[in-house]
Structure formats: structure tokens, C-alpha cells
Amino acid sequence: MFNREYIRVLYIDLSTRTFDIKDRADLSLYLGGVGIASKLLDEELQYDLSPLDVEQPIIFAIGALSTIYPVVTKTVCMFRSPLTGNLGESYAGGRLAMSMLYSGYDAIVIKGQANRPVYLSIGSRHVEIKNADPIWGTTTEESARYLREMEEGRGLRSIVRIGQAGESQIRFANLNVDTYRHFGRLGAGAVFGSKNLKALVINGENNYPIPKENFKNYRKMYKEIYDKVVNTEIMEKYHDLGTPVNVKQLNDKQGLPTRNLTSGSFEYADELSGESFAKERLVRKLACVACPVGCIHIGQYRRMFADRSHEYETLNVSYDYELIFALGSFIGISSKDEFFELLEKVEAYGMDVITMGVLLGWLTEAYKNGLIKEEDLGTHLEFGYTEGYSKVLEGLISARNELYQTLALGTEAAADEYGGKEYAMTLGKHEMTGYHTGYGAVLGQAVGTRHSHLDNAGYAVDQTVDVKEKDKFVDAIFQEEITRCLSNSLVICLFARNVYDLETTVRAFNAIGINKSEDELKDIAERIYALKLEIKRKMGFDFKSLRFPKRFFETPYRYGKMDEEVMQDLLSRYIAKVESLVAKNA
Numbered sequence: 349m350f351n352r353e354y355i356r357v358l359y360i361d362l363s364t365r366t367f368d369i370k371d372r373a374d375l376s377l378y379l380g381g382v383g384i385a386s387k388l389l390d391e392e393l394q395y396d397l398s399p400l401d402v403e404q405p406i407i408f409a410i411g412a413l414s415t416i417y418p419v420v421t422k423t424v425c426m427f428r429s430p431l432t433g434n435l436g437e438s439y440a441g442g443r444l445a446m447s448m449l450y451s452g453y454d455a456i457v458i459k460g461q462a463n464r465p466v467y468l469s470i471g472s473r474h475v476e477i478k479n480a481d482p483i484w485g486t487t488t489e490e491s492a493r494y495l496r497e498m499e500e501g502r503g504l505r506s507i508v509r510i511g512q513a514g515e516s517q518i519r520f521a522n523l524n525v526d527t528y529r530h531f532g533r534l535g536a537g538a539v540f541g542s543k544n545l546k547a548l549v550i551n552g553e554n555n556y557p558i559p560k561e562n563f564k565n566y567r568k569m570y571k572e573i574y575d576k577v578v579n580t581e582i583m584e585k586y587h588d589l590g591t592p593v594n595v596k597q598l599n600d601k602q603g604l605p606t607r608n609l610t611s612g613s614f615e616y617a618d619e620l621s622g623e624s625f626a627k628e629r630l631v632r633k634l635a636c637v638a639c640p641v642g643c644i645h646i647g648q649y650r651r652m653f654a655d656r657s658h659e660y661e662t663l664n665v666s667y668d669y670e671l672i673f674a675l676g677s678f679i680g681i682s683s684k685d686e687f688f689e690l691l692e693k694v695e696a697y698g699m700d701v702i703t704m705g706v707l708l709g710w711l712t713e714a715y716k717n718g719l720i721k722e723e724d725l726g727t728h729l730e731f732g733y734t735e736g737y738s739k740v741l742e743g744l745i746s747a748r749n750e751l752y753q754t755l756a757l758g759t760e761a762a763a764d765e766y767g768g769k770e771y772a773m774t775l776g777k778h779e780m781t782g783y784h785t786g787y788g789a790v791l792g793q794a795v796g797t798r799h800s801h802l803d804n805a806g807y808a809v810d811q812t813v814d815v816k817e818k819d820k821f822v823d824a825i826f827q828e829e830i831t832r833c834l835s836n837s838l839v840i841c842l843f844a845r846n847v848y849d850l851e852t853t854v855r856a857f858n859a860i861g862i863n864k865s866e867d868e869l870k871d872i873a874e875r876i877y878a879l880k881l882e883i884k885r886k887m888g889f890d891f892k893s894l895r896f897p898k899r900f901f902e903t904p905y906r907y908g909k910m911d912e913e914v915m916q917d918l919l920s921r922y923i924a925k926v927e928s929l930v931a932k933n934a
């Protein structure tokens with residue numbers, strides 16, 4: 349935290365129903381956010397136990413600048429991923445960072461398993477384990493409604509919860525944060541479920557003012573950053589159409605993964621474009637606490653209560669590019685209503701939308717190829733068939749048979765069991781994201797520490813560096829991975845990564861009385877990357893075992909087809925860089 353020299357960690361053990369608070373000066377070496385969360389994960393993780401063993405920890409952390417500067421809004425969550433078996437790292441905005449800051453904790457470590465469903469209520473003066481029987485079995489929205497009534501702190505509290513997917517330990521269940529934000533992708537929701545933990549409510553009830561002696565400098569610095577965020581073009585697109593602006597742009601460049609990546613363009617891209625959503629469905633834009641941008645686009649979806657009734661309800665659903673790709677083009681859904689119908693259901697159950705879409709893409713093709721039987725699936729399936737997809741979602745929650753129990757493990761595991769690996773679109777066992785832009789998108793996600801497009805933005809390198817310059821290309825991805833370790837230790841929103849360049853970050857620290865040099869920050873970033881690599885190694889990950897599904901090389905992108913040999917060459921060059929960094933930090 350900005351006004352003290354140590355990191356305050358709250359440790360909770362659900363098995364013994366006890367908690368402990370430790371002030372750790374040693375953790376300052378890792379700055380905050382992903383740095384301290386990685387260190388705590390390494391200390392607390394039982395490397396020989398499975399991801400959903402009750403002894404495994406789940407960790408939340410914020411950084412020294414959290415919510416006191418614009419767009420420093422995120423909280424990191426770390427755990428062992430039940431989806432990949434490897435590093436689980438996820439970020440969410442909403443109110444959580446503010447609530448943690450003003451409850452007085454920089455990090456929270458949760459271990460053990462409650463003997464019945466519970467939720468955690470945390471504030472600066474209390475840590476309580478409360479009965480969650482009344483909300484076990486409810487959706488993410490139903491449980492939030494109950495918790496809003498039961499818990500104090502309206503406007504200051506954050507409510508993190510799971511839906512039925514987390515309770516059933518579906519390996520890609522997420523944590524819903526304050527309704528419109530999520531700890532998504534790698535199965536944090538399943539970890540909560542394995543602990544019988546339905547929710548976490550944190551009340552930021554304290555006040556920690558900026559010390560008087562720093563206030564003038566702080567205000568000046570705040571204004572400078574605020575102006576950069578609001579009055580320059582850096583973040584304009586996020587407020588305007590938001591990330592859905594990518595739909596048309598990527599489609600025009602054959603970069604929009606369509607029908608399980610059998611194509612890079614979708615004939616209904618106009619209907620699902622950011623422009624069309626804005627014109628026909630957008631009702632409001634929201635922001636995480638401490639963000640003046642407001643990129644969260646809320647669309648309106650009207651649905652019937654029951655078949656043949658004349659009763660309708662109007663729902664507000666947040667949409668963005670990745671969601672449109674995953675439950676739109678990737679499974680051939682061609683209308684906004686059908687997209688919203690699936691999205692609302694996936695969100696209510698508390699599943700990761702990207703993984704769900706990519707799994708459905710593989711399933712549709714596997715079904716068409718005779719690998720999956722209709723009697724097991726309980727429905728016919730083809731691209732664009734919303735009713736069939738809806739039945740699959742219900743089948744997953746009820747875990748009705750062996751097929752559905754396998755599907756609940758994710759795309760890689762399902763393809764291991766039923767075949768079709770050449771079109772099971774995963775990288776590092778993690779479902780692909782919405783960028784068929786070239787070698788950078790594929791390599792970047794494969795080598796990223798959490799196998800996410802956000803680890804190093806390889807898709808952006810596709811736009812800026814010629815892949816023929818192989819060393820330069822690989823180095824751009826490698827350097828970005830390190831740079832993002834710094835951004836993620838501050839836990840800024842990555843949309844603002846170009847606002848917080850090194851020089852600005854140093855001055856932002858100095859303005860609140862923390863002295864850091866650019867070199868020090870660079871060293872910290874490298875130290876964090878080396879630590880994450882070491883955690884991955886101890887979890888059994890080997891870069892040489894990475895698999896590139898054939899489909900990536902069959903479907904043309906903007907400049908033709910990718911070549912698998914070139915990809916392997918790029919991977920070898922990346923591995924060489926990793927080995928030299930590990931040796932340097934040994």
C-alpha cells in the first residue's frame with residue numbers, strides 16, 4: 349500500500365475457520381499485484397497436489413498505486429489452473445481493487461475447504477465465514493441479489509461469486525466480480541467450488557488519505573495522467589465503440605476466427621459489429637472504480653418468460669469483442685438476439701465465455717465428423733444452431749453423462765478422449781482467443797505464462813513487425829511479456845498500458861513519496877517473469893511440449909497460410925531467450 353513499507357497479507361483457512369494477518373516487508377521486492385501474488389503462490393502451493401485439492405491456495409492481490417491513479421483498477425487472482433494444470437492467473441476490475449485497498453489488505457490468501465457452503469465477509473474490522481446454504485445452487489445474479497441485501501457497505505463493497513458452474517467444478521468456471529467484470533479463463537470459479545466457497549464480499553470501509561506532504565505533487569501527477577487518459581487518442585476507442593470495433597476490422601483482414609477457424613471471415617460480421625450493437629442495442633457505458641474511460645458496453649436483450657406467453661423481460665448484458673467472437677462468429681451465430689441468449693446463460697452459470705465458445709466450436713465439428721453421438725449429446729448440433737448450444741450448456745451444468753463430464757474438463761481434455769485434436773483450438777491447453785492475425789497471435793498465446801493473448805499481445809506484433817525478421821519478431825513478444833509483468837504488478841488496466849510508460853510510472857511513484865528508478869522497475873519486471881517461469885517449471889510445464897493445432901496452418905490469414913516449420917523455428921528462438929533469462933536469474 350502507498351503509505352507503508354510492508355505488504356499486508358490476510359491468510360484465511362476455511363478448514364479450521366481461522367485467519368491470520370502478516371505484515372511482510374520482504375514482499376516489497378516484488379512491488380505488488382502479480383509480483384506478490386506469484387511469490388505467495390510459490391510459498392503456499394502444494395506442487396504435488398492436484399489443482400482442486402482442498403489444500404491449494406487461491407490468492408488475490410492489488411498494487412501500490414491501486415485506484416489512487418486513473419485506470420489502476422485491477423486485482424490479480426492466482427491459483428493452480430484446473431483447466432491447464434498450470435499457472436492460473438486472472439485479472440478483474442469492478443470495485444474489488446478499491447474495496448481491498450480500503451479494507452487494508454494488499455493480498456488475501458484462501459486455503460482449505462469449508463464443511464458446508466459458505467461465503468466470506470471481509471472488512472477492516474472483521475473477517476467472517478458465513479453460511480451460504482440459501483444461495484448454493486443459484487446463478488451469479490441471484491446470489492448477488494441476496495448478498496447485496498445481507499451485507500453492509502453499499503458503494504464501497506465488492507461482491508465476487510460463482511454460479512452453478514463453479515459449484516460443479518467445471519474447469520473453466522469463472523468468478524463474477526460486481527456483475528460485469530470477471531476473473532475469467534483458467535477456472536478460478538472451480539477453485540472456489542472445490543472449497544465450498546460461494547462468494548467473497550469485501551467492504552472497503554476505511555480511509556487512507558494521501559499524506560499531506562505529498563498531496564500537491566500527487567494532485568499534479570493525477571491531473572497529468574487523467575488528461576492523458578481523457579484528452580488524447582490513447583484510450584478513445586475503448587470508450588467509443590469499445591473493443592467490438594475489432595469485429596469489422598479483423599473481419600476485413602481475414603482475422604476473425606469463424607466456425608471453429610475454418611475461416612477468418614464471417615458473412616454476418618456487419619450484424620455483430622460494434623457499430624451495429626451501438627446503433628441497435630447499446631443502453632449505457634460503465635466504468636471500473638477509478639477509471640474515467642468507461643469501456644464496459646451494456647446492451648439490451650429482451651426475452652420471453654416462457655414459451656407462448658406474452659410476458660417479456662429486458663436484461664442488460666455487457667458485451668465486448670472476445671465475447672462476440674466466441675459466442676458469435678466462432679460458432680456461426682448470426683444474430684444479436686441469439687448471441688445474447690447464449691451469452692446471458694453462460695454468464696448466469698458463471699462459465700468463461702471464450703472457453704465455452706471454443707469448446708462448442710470443437711464439439712460442433714466433432715459431432716459432424718461422427719466422433720460424438722446424438723444420443724449422448726441429447727441434441728443435434730450444427731454451426732449457428734442456438735437451441736442445440738443452449739441444450740449443451742444445460743447438459744454441462746447437470747453433468748448428465750460421461751460425455752458431459754469430459755466436456756466439463758475443457759477442449760483439450762475432450763479432444764484427448766474423443767479425437768479431433770487437429771481442430772481442438774487450444775494453445776498451452778488453453779482455448780484460443782479471437783485473433784487469426786498471423787504467427788504472433790499463435791506464438792504469443794502459446795508461450796505466454798498463462799497462455800493468454802494478454803500475456804504479450806502477439807496479435808499486435810503481427811501488425812508492427814515483419815515475421816521475416818525472426819529475431820526481432822520473437823524479441824518483441826518476449827520484451828512485451830516482461831513489460832506486462834510490470835504493468836500487472838501495478839495492476840493497471842492493460843488498455844492503459846501506453847499511458848503508464850516507465851517514465852510516467854516512476855514519476856507517479858515519486859509523487860506519493862515512493863522512490864523507484866526506471867532500472868529498478870525493469871529489474872522487478874524481469875524478476876517476476878523469472879519467478880513465474882520457475883513456478884510453471886515446478887508445475888511440470890515444458891515449452892518443448894507445446895502443440896500447435898493443424899487448423900492454424902490450414903486456414904489462410906491476411907497474408908496466406910502459416911507454415912508449421914516457421915512456427916517451430918520461432919518457438920525455438922523464444923525458448924532460447926527464456927533459457928538465457930532463467931540462467932541470468934538463477
Ligand code: SF4
Pocket residue numbers: 419421441442586634635636639640641642643644841842843
Ligand atoms: S478501460 Fe474499461 S476495463 Fe479498463 S479500467 Fe476502464 S472501464 Fe475498466
